[in-house]
Amino acid sequence: DNRSVTARAHSSPRLAQAHLPPNITAILIVRHAKMLSATAPLVSQHAPAPSRASSRGVPSKIGKRPSLGGARGHRRVVVAPLTAIVAPDWATLDQLTAPIDVGTYNVRPKQVPSSSTDPSLPTSRNSAATDKRVLLYRDTNAWCPFCERVWLALLEKDIPFDTVFIDLRNKPQWYLDMVPSKLVPAVRIDGELVVESRDILLAIEAAFPESTPLLPPAGTSERARVEALMDLADDSEKGVGSAGYRFLTGGGMFGGVRDESDVPKLRAAFEERLESLESALAAAPHGGPFLGGAAPSLADLMMAPSLERFAANLPAFRGFDLRAQPGLPRLAAWYDAMEARPSYSTVRGDPGTHNVVVRKLFRLQAGAAGEAKPEEALGAGAGTGAGEAARKLVVNHEAVAADVVKNAGIGGDAVEVRAEVESALRSLAARLAAVAGIEAPVAEAVAEVEEKAAPASGPPSAEQKAAAARASAVAAATWAFMRQRVSAPRDMSGAAASALRAASLCAIAELDF
Numbered sequence: 001d002n003r004s005v006t007a008r009a010h011s012s013p014r015l016a017q018a019h020l021p022p023n024i025t026a027i028l029i030v031r032h033a034k035m036l037s038a039t040a041p042l043v044s045q046h047a048p049a050p051s052r053a054s055s056r057g058v059p060s061k062i063g064k065r066p067s068l069g070g071a072r073g074h075r076r077v078v079v080a081p082l083t084a085i086v087a088p089d090w091a092t093l094d095q096l097t098a099p100i101d102v103g104t105y106n107v108r109p110k111q112v113p114s115s116s117t118d119p120s121l122p123t124s125r126n127s128a129a130t131d132k133r134v135l136l137y138r139d140t141n142a143w144c145p146f147c148e149r150v151w152l153a154l155l156e157k158d159i160p161f162d163t164v165f166i167d168l169r170n171k172p173q174w175y176l177d178m179v180p181s182k183l184v185p186a187v188r189i190d191g192e193l194v195v196e197s198r199d200i201l202l203a204i205e206a207a208f209p210e211s212t213p214l215l216p217p218a219g220t221s222e223r224a225r226v227e228a229l230m231d232l233a234d235d236s237e238k239g240v241g242s243a244g245y246r247f248l249t250g251g252g253m254f255g256g257v258r259d260e261s262d263v264p265k266l267r268a269a270f271e272e273r274l275e276s277l278e279s280a281l282a283a284a285p286h287g288g289p290f291l292g293g294a295a296p297s298l299a300d301l302m303m304a305p306s307l308e309r310f311a312a313n314l315p316a317f318r319g320f321d322l323r324a325q326p327g328l329p330r331l332a333a334w335y336d337a338m339e340a341r342p343s344y345s346t347v348r349g350d351p352g353t354h355n356v357v358v359r360k361l362f363r364l365q366a367g368a369a370g371e372a373k374p375e376e377a378l379g380a381g382a383g384t385g386a387g388e389a390a391r392k393l394v395v396n397h398e399a400v401a402a403d404v405v406k407n408a409g410i411g412g413d414a415v416e417v418r419a420e421v422e423s424a425l426r427s428l429a430a431r432l433a434a435v436a437g438i439e440a441p442v443a444e445a446v447a448e449v450e451e452k453a454a455p456a457s458g459p460p461s462a463e464q465k466a467a468a469a470r471a472s473a474v475a476a477a478t479w480a481f482m483r484q485r486v487s488a489p490r491d492m493s494g495a496a497a498s499a500l501r502a503a504s505l506c507a508i509a510e511l512d513f
Contacts, residue, residue, distance in 0.1 A: 086449050087423060087426035088426060088430060090394065090397055090426065093433070102391045102392060111123070113141070114399040117346060119160075121135075121162050121163070127162075135164065136154065136161050136164070138165065139184050140165040141168075143357050143490075145306060146184070147197075149197045149305060150204070153214065155346060156214065158211060168184070189207050197302075226292060226297045230302055233303045233306075241307075243272075243273040244307075247270040250266070291303070307322075309354050316358075346493060350494035356484065383436045385494075385497075387435075390432035393500070397422070400482075401425055404485075407485075408480075423475070424479060480504070482504045483505060
């Protein structure tokens with residue numbers, strides 16, 4: 001519920017102490033019309049003070065004009081009219097973010113999902129009419145780990161394909177008629193239907209043997225080794241995946257009954273499977289880092305979705321940081337190697353998405369351990385993800401704004417709400433663009449908007465104060481909704497989703513009512 005998230009944002013000491021990193025302190029949140037002293041202390045002791053080169057910085061949430069560079073010191077205060085959110089318009093943001101490379105990004109008006117990183121076809125019985133050899137049917141939210149396996153394999157092998165999205169809550173009848181199991185994923189390869197992820201992976205490998213082989217040559221001992229690991233990946237009794245999900249859910253999977261008293265025993269069983277996986281990585285040719293050796297194999301691709309989810313879920317719900325276990329250095333190296341691959345960066349989710357899914361599916365409660373602080377998530381290295389998030393928000397802003405208005409629980413006049421939501425989204429896009437390294441152009445654009453605003457003429461009226469308070473409330477609801485709503489990789493990459501969540505959280509924490 002976005003309203004409870006917003007309420008927590010203002011009552012939580014952790015959020016109240018959340019500060020923006022120096023490179024994004026320049027984004028406006030809300031302007032106030034009260035007179036302030038000539039100088040004000042820095043929000044963060046590490047934030048830079050104004051320099052002559054940056055004297056046209058973007059105004060902050062309390063009328064202060066933060067700098068974009070220079071030595072430490074104090075920010076100059078600017079008296080401004082009481083307004084809502086000040087941010088560049090969409091056309092300006094489009095120009096500013098146009099140079100950001102986000103790869104393939106297709107907006108799908110009035111379809112679910114509203115965007116896609118892959119070429120896609122409308123969800124209809126006639127969707128099989130593709131001009132590509134491979135047609136993939138996968139879930140709309142990109143939550144399905146079995147769909148992720150197939151998607152990852154197609155990207156690793158660089159095979160052109162089209163996608164048809166299937167809503168798992170409302171599967172079309174033609175799909176139910178077509179696929180005997182009624183499940184996703186399914187593919188058509190040269191028109192022939194193949195189901196079950198393991199069978200699909202083998203069929204893709206057979207149909208495209210020269211495109212980045214993911215299996216060792218047939219008849220070799222390495223082929224037998226990789227196939228045995230593939231079998232283990234789907235083993236509901238002995239596999240690392242099944243053991244991990246039992247530990248995560250307290251035994252409430254694979255026909256079991258959830259019992260928290262069993263968690264220590266389930267953890268021990270999972271750790272035993274992890275030791276076996278560590279041994280398999282140690283035995284990989286060329287010293288790894290993958291199960292297949294220097295490059296991923298189908299065994300890696302089959303295990304990747306589960307291991308990805310465990311790295312996100314277990315720290316949050318069980319206090320078990322899988323990537324920091326001292327006895328698993330090869331597994332830690334495997335994670336690093338996988339995340340360095342562009343194909344995996346495209347298909348993997350972010351911890352926020354995975355933890356939301358687990359809360360929904362298993363009714364588990366997470367602590368704060370699994371969530372990065374916003375200033376950490378928007379620190380060094382966040383630029384690429386923030387740039388992608390900014391650009392995709394700008395390109396798809398109409399669908400995003402409509403979603404917020406429809407589902408965020410914001411009451412009031414529809415036209416006014418839409419305008420206030422749009423302002424909050426533009427502010428969020430500008431904030432993300434600044435993190436991506438274009439803070440100076442963003443500052444210029446916001447300064448131009450500010451200069452065009454009508455000057456204040458006396459103290460604000462009660463009506464103006466009420467309007468500003470409402471704008472702040474709508475902004476908070478919008479940002480809280482965005483933080484909970486964004487889903488990776490459905491909407492954007494995991495890195496981009498993490499940056500958007502962190503920027504939304506920082507924006508909420510800075511709001512004054």
